[in-house]
Amino acid sequence: MDDAVATGAATTPAHPSRTALLEAVRADRAGPVASRLLQLARRGSPFVRHDALDLLHSTAAAVGRYWPEAVDTAVDRLADHDVRVRSRAARLLGHCGPPDLVLATLGETADPVVRTILARGLGPAATALAADPVAAVRFLAHLMSLRDAAPAEWPGLDAALFADVREAALHLDPADIGESWGWALYRLGRERHTYALVARLLGDPATRDIGARLARTACHHWRSAAVELLPLLVRHRGPGLTPAFQDAFTTASVSARAMCAHGTALKGLPFTPYPKSHHAVRTRPGAVHDRGSAASLLAAKPIGITRLDRAAEVFGALLDAGPLTFRQAAQLYNLTFRWPGRVQAQCAPLWLRHAGPVALPRLLAVMTPYLDDHGIGEYYLRGLARMGREALPALPSVTALIDRRTRIPCNGSTPDAETALDESLLAAALSARRAIAGTAAPDTPAAPAAPGRVRSVDAPTGDRRKALEEAVRQGHARMVSVLAEGGTDPEQLIGAYDETTPLCLAAALGHTAVAEALLDAGARPGARNRSGHLPLVLAATSGPEGRTETVDLLLERGADIDAVMRGRTALEWAARFGRTHMVRHLLGLGATPRPTAPVQPSPDGP
Incomplete structure (x- = not known):
């Protein structure tokens, strides 16, 4: 094992030495391999100490359980004379250590590199560090606060982030800053603000690469980002393209609209356009049948x-x-x-x-x-x-x-x-x-009702939408109640071809008051639409982070939190679509994670 660590083989992905070492440590944290790895992290050369700490982090990340000996080793190495070893030790402590220990350690070290890495490892708990003397730590604290901030708090947090970003870049990777900042703004649905922020960052040579990274992240999140930001990237690219700008141009080139509008501005620039043939639906050659x-x-x-x-x-x-x-x-x-x-x-x-x-x-x-x-x-x-x-x-x-x-x-x-x-x-x-x-014929207006006939409250309107569907789409809860009092069926089929139900539509749109009115009128919280969709799953997966209030309402009114739709529960669908906040919310409400989630269609779904 010593040779594998000393030569770097143990830190080479997929190398047999690395695989054998990690499996031995995972199988027995008190065994001889784990003990020797802990010793190497304290006593080896700087290179060996660095790689041993990296292996300890990889093992702890894979197992996910608290490992006191590894945490003690990380704390000991925070005083190492080699900055790379200190950085690895801080990364290990931030990942494996209890938040109270990490906060206590932050109070005892003045190393800005160590403080920054520990603050990143704290995650949401880093919001307590908004007054830290290190700009990078303050930036991370403000960024964590922004992720769940109310609109009234946005201007103050925006100003604090922008004030610290230049100095924060001394200890944080511009790629990490751009990606993390972009994700926070995406969670809040702040598309236009993201574009304005990119323009401000690109205008300052000290933050130009951060602006390019943020622009790239925006292109990953919003369809119009490349069209909006490509001219800014071209204008502020500087005398030579940095890797941040090269990556941003590559990502922007994925957008067909952006290339149609601004593609000529990219001619001659040294970057690699994204291959356009990726993921094409292919037709295979074969015999022609008669x-x-x-x-x-x-x-x-x-x-x-x-x-x-x-x-x-x-x-x-x-x-x-x-x-x-x-x-x-x-x-x-x-x-x-x-x-x-x-x-x-x-x-x-x-x-x-x-x-x-x-x-x-x-x-x-x-x-x-x-x-x-x-x-x-x-x-x-x-x-x-x-x-x-x-x-x-x-x-x-x-x-x-x-x-x-x-x-x-x-x-x-x-x-x-x-x-x-x-x-x-x-x-x-x-x-x-x-x-x-x-090839479609123009829409024809609905024929007027015959004289003397009373039109049904559930009859389609001129554009073939029923009155209840119009009320649900517009979020008019009072109108839903009025229609229910008039005899409308709260579980009627609505949509262009009667494919969904009012409750499913309200759940997807996040109209909680409307959903409550429908439930009061007799709609069942677990009733599926014709496509097999469940209101709970639609509420859990719609929007950037799901519809929390609507989910709470459905569960209060009797929806099954572990009901299966197309082989997956609401928890599994939320995880599949990256709704982190909703996953935490459902787990807190008692959703049961299953050992394996079947991927084939379920008899309970379409």
């Missing part, structure tokens, strides 16, 4: 088929030649409705051709919930585009996807890759909207 080959292929497949390569071409050839046989129709039905995914998206337009308009509501009900899925959303959008005019009822869902201000949460290998996934979905949505609206 009616005979398609029929023979399907004859060899079972009726209950759920996967078929080139299904669109196979069934397309058969439908071009005439109606399907009963067996072929059953196979197409299974491919269309059994499981969500690429095959379903490709087969849905074919089932519409076979079954006719009567099948449209059900098809749209299974397609639209996945339009914003970064893995299969493009396939569903292409499917809607192939339906053309028939998919007109889905146009509001497609338009909502296009009109989003923020990027769609997804799981990519890097933030740039996640931004590219959102751009791919946006391009597919724009293409689908053109295909649908380009």
Whole structure:
């Protein structure tokens, strides 16, 4: 082990020596390997001490339990004569030490590097350090306060952050400052303020790189950021492009709108544009089917088929030649409705051709919930585009996807890759909207009611929205109560094609008072809409951090906190979409983390 640490092999990712060492320490923290690692962190050369502390941090982070011996070692090494060793010791103490011990240690050390690293490790507890003598510590304290601050507190915190940012950059990485600051502003929905702050930071040579990092983070969060900020980045780039500016230009180049508007300004600049071919929906070469080959292929497949390569071409050839046989129709039905995914998206337009308009509501009900899925959303959008005019009822869902201000949460290998996934979905949505609206007939007004007839309180209005839907969308709780008194059904189906319920819509929009009025009128807190969505899950995942008040209301009125929707609970959906505050909130309310979260569709969901 000593040789592995001394040569650096133990700190090399995926190296067998590192794997064996970490596994031995995790298995027995009191064993000989762990004891020797603790000794090396105190007695070895500066290089060995540094790497031993790094390994202790990696082990503690993986196990996640308090390790007193490691904490004691970290405290001892805070007085090390080597600054790199002190930094590693502070990082270990900040991660593993109890907050009261970290705060006590902060009061005993004057080293600004150590103080800054310890303050970062404190997380939300760092808000107590707003008067610290080190600017970087004050900056972190103000930043933590900003994350959950009320609007009235924003101006004071903004001024304090900007006053300390230049000096804070001496002890904090500009990339960390830009990313952390950007995340705090994103959580608060302060898009325009972010753009103004980028302009101020770029205008000062001492904070120019921080401004570039903040601009890059903004491009990861907001769709319009690249269009707004690219001219500023070009104007303030300086005589030579720093890595911060190179990265910002690469991220901005992901945006198709930004490149269309400002792409010429980037010509000749030494940066690497993001590859535009990333995550394209690919078509694979293969045999071209006619009616005979398609029929023979399907004859060899079972009726209950759920996967078929080139299904669109196979069934397309058969439908071009005439109606399907009963067996072929059953196979197409299974491919269309059994499981969500690429095959379903490709087969849905074919089932519409076979079954006719009567099948449209059900098809749209299974397609639209996945339009914003970064893995299969493009396939569903292409499917809607192939339906053309028939998919007109889905146009509001497609338009909502296009009109989003923020990027769609997804799981990519890097933030740039996640931004590219959102751009791919946006391009597919724009293409689908053109295909649908380009062939759509203009809306026709509703026929007037016959003389002497009383129009039902649940009847659609001129734009086909029902009165209750209008009240829910606008957040008019009193109007919801009036309609309920007039006999409206609080669980009626609403939406462009009756795909949702008033309570699900109110939960997604965060209209808590409206949701309460619906519950008072008899709506069930756990009733799903036609897409299988639960009001609790919609409230937990909508908005930047979920709808806390609406979640509390639903749980108070009897919603099951561990109810499953498409294989995941509200806690698991909130975790998947990065709603950290909501995850903490649900855990505090008694949500149960499951050992494993199934990823396949659940019988309880669509």
